[in-house]
Amino acid sequence: MSRAKQIRYIVIHCQAGHGTLQSMQAYWKNTLGWKSPGYNTWIDYDGTPNKLSSYENVTNGVAGFNSQCLHICYRGGVEQTNVNKAKDTRTQAQKDGILKEILLMKEWLFQNGNDLKNVMIVGHYHFSDDKNKNGAIESWERIKNCPSFDAYAEYSYLMEAENPLYHKLKLPKNR
Numbered sequence: 001m002s003r004a005k006q007i008r009y010i011v012i013h014c015q016a017g018h019g020t021l022q023s024m025q026a027y028w029k030n031t032l033g034w035k036s037p038g039y040n041t042w043i044d045y046d047g048t049p050n051k052l053s054s055y056e057n058v059t060n061g062v063a064g065f066n067s068q069c070l071h072i073c074y075r076g077g078v079e080q081t082n083v084n085k086a087k088d089t090r091t092q093a094q095k096d097g098i099l100k101e102i103l104l105m106k107e108w109l110f111q112n113g114n115d116l117k118n119v120m121i122v123g124h125y126h127f128s129d130d131k132n133k134n135g136a137i138e139s140w141e142r143i144k145n146c147p148s149f150d151a152y153a154e155y156s157y158l159m160e161a162e163n164p165l166y167h168k169l170k171l172p173k174n175r
Contacts, residue, residue, distance in 0.1 A: 002112040003057075003067075005113050009062075009121075010121045011126075012124070014089075014148045039071040040072065041071075042074070121158060124147060
């Protein structure tokens, strides 16, 4: 059975740095001890998509939710001179690349039996607890400021055609 039917989230991430893909992969393997990559696709500054894993494979993007997710990451997401300060550093080429990858993921999901009605496009921080229960993940509630912009707001229009009640779907609950 295809993993596509289990997918509920297309998750957008930022690298939270400006290092190379090779340095990030070395960090996953040597520091974190991961056998699988953190994302399915990584988008470089020039918009080039780097496929890190088949959509069929589970990757390490959001602990506790990975079997339900496909992951896209873009290079950057923090200030060039202060990697502790989140900043939307996406180039236009990266924005185009992310959009293209979302559309490819949606196509794969649909072709493999997912009707897309319950698939949401969210940022990594949407998996944080809504501590004050106001329905929004405030900056102080976030496990991390990833992807440095509101992916849910930016890409929600891509799901409304499949489900006109898209905005009534529940954001993921953290552990």
